[in-house]
Amino acid sequence: MAGAQIITGHVLCFTASPFEVPAAESARIEEAVLVRDGSVADVGTLDSLRQAAPEAEIHRFDKHLISPGFVDAHVHYPQTAIIASWGKRLLDWLEQYTFPEEMKFQDPDYARQIAVRYFDLTLANGTTTVASFCTSHPASVEAFFAEAQARGLRAVAGKTCMDCGAPKGLCDTAQSAYDDSKALIERWHGADRLSYAITPRFSPTSTPEQLEALGALWAAHPDCLMQTHLSEQKEEILKVVSLFPEARDYLDTYEAHGLLGARGLYGHAIHLEPRERARLAEVGASVIHCPTSNTFIGSGLFDLTARVADGIPVGLATDTGGGSSFSMLRTMAAAYEIAQLTGTALHPAQLWWLATAGSARALHMSDKIGTVAPGMEADLVAIELASTPGIAQRNARAENIWEAVFPTIMMGDDRAVKAVWVGGDKVLKLNAKGNG
Structure with a gap:
């Protein structure tokens, strides 16, 4: 030092x-x-x-x-090599680009290689803290945390859990998701400047049994964060409705299984129902605005001003590699442009705050960074x-x-x-x- x-x-x-x-x-x-x-x-x-x-x-x-330093509140470091892949919407993006790439992370050497590249790129862009989804392979989490620790970074990550709706080589089970995540929490959560986030990818790739298991894990480790995706694209929402017909709405698929809370991070959250907005505000959960991703894969326009008026904490994120840049400057610019389309000219102070103090608050780290x-x-x-x-x-x-x-x-x-x-x-x- x-x-x-x-x-x-x-x-x-x-x-x-x-x-x-x-x-x-x-x-x-x-x-x-x-x-x-x-x-x-x-x-x-x-x-x-x-x-x-x-x-x-x-x-x-x-x-x-x-x-x-910039704080990027929602990223996928395993998607580093597939950033700027052409022409797909969310569900097709996962099938054609994301899942094949994530399969490679069963190789610890490949995971380490991408972790090094990822942090090289983010530090070059002035980003000093990220909250990342890893893959379903524990080795991908090990690689991320080991590299972040070696660089002295404050960082958040978790094993992405999914037991359905994905290739067999990426699927875990309700039990293995619980066991793997618990072991990773015990190894990494609170080590130096590292924090663990329990990480169901999203409801379409988790059975109710897995969501229930991860809710129980969060209840056992309430100081962990929990990160997932919510209401990113309309086709995704229709899929959730078909998979969870008993749910009141998308958020309810998490809430019913113990995955709604103040330390929850809900990526995108573009197409929210009134009940969802009210519940997120009531519990103090954070939603994470991913503007370059929302435009790049055609998800929609997040209404930042309305969510702030709802009383919901908002963080800002690149969402690489669905997002099209590793730069939080570019992300601020995209947030400005989207706000213009929803009727608001965000002040530069508001943009910079979102990329620093606002995202730190969303990650419950505003006492540190x-x-x-x-x-x-x-x-x-x-x-x-x-x-x-x-x-x-x-x-x-x-x-x-x-x-x-x-x-x-x-x-x-x-x-x-x-x-x-x-x-x-x-x-x-x-x-x-x-x-x-």
């Missing part, structure tokens, strides 16, 4: 949710941040921090935004706000910090990411081949 260090720049410090206070008043900009022993020790002026820590090494990023404040873990990213000529010429006209940030949200990519710190350690920005 690096010694004391001071990072200068436009240090972004959220003080409130920009959905709950005027967006432009939700954060303040400080001149510098002091990092010590892997955590944020203080924020303030460079002079004051120098006086507090005269021994600190100084890293100058004076024209950059110093932000919390997502903001730059004393006591928080020092996962940070330095973002250049004039990383390309097109961005630079618009940035030059900015009259305030949010006008300066917005062109990078809309047009930025990994070229804007100039430095990343994980637990206070500066990590190399890697290119897509994994070379420094």
Whole structure:
């Protein structure tokens, strides 16, 4: 771990949710941040921090935004190699692309190879925490957590459980899903900066018996998260209705089996019924907005403003590889565009908050990550706000910090990411081949 260090720049410090206070008043900009022993020790002026820590090494990023590292609340790391596959909707996507690729993860060496590539790509894009589905193979979870642990990352993952509706080589059973997940929880949950999420893929690939078993496992380990998918596409919802005719709605297929709770993460949640919205809000469960995926495979337009008005916590995610980018900048841009189509122009502060503090809140980690404040873990990213000529010429006209940030949200990519710190350690920005 690096010694004391001071990072200068436009240090972004959220003080409130920009959905709950005027967006432009939700954060303040400080001149510098002091990092010590892997955590944020203080924020303030460079002079004051120098006086507090005269021994600190100084890293100058004076024209950059110093932000919390991005938090990607719903991903599929096993789909890294099939990102940007052409032309399918959800159920066909699974059959043609996803399931054949996930079969390869029974090979631990292949799982390790993809885990390395995945974290190379996410760190290069400034993402320091992800919540990932793995495959049904315990080796895929081992590979993910081992690589995240080696890099010192805060990360969430779980074995994807499915005992029907998938190729035989990917199917487990109700009992093996319980047993494998329990063993993985005991091995990884709470190890260093790692957390386990009990992970039924979605109702069409789990029998009621498996959902019941996973609900019992969650009840036995209530400090775990639980992640799944909900109401992503209309064809999917019709399939759920045919498979669970007794259910009141899609959410009820989880609720009836003990899989609805405050620590639940429900990916997509586009086509919700009024009862579902009310129950999600009532229990405090989070829904995860996956905008590039929702457009790429034609799922629909998530109404972020309406879900916030419902009182439902919302996180933001790439959903790679159904999502079409590893970049949370691109994901913010897509969220802005979709909100425009549903009648709202999201403020840049709202977009950035969703990709940091908002997703941290959805993952129940807002006491650890997502903001730059004393006591928080020092996962940070330095973002250049004039990383390309097109961005630079618009940035030059900015009259305030949010006008300066917005062109990078809309047009930025990994070229804007100039430095990343994980637990206070500066990590190399890697290119897509994994070379420094």
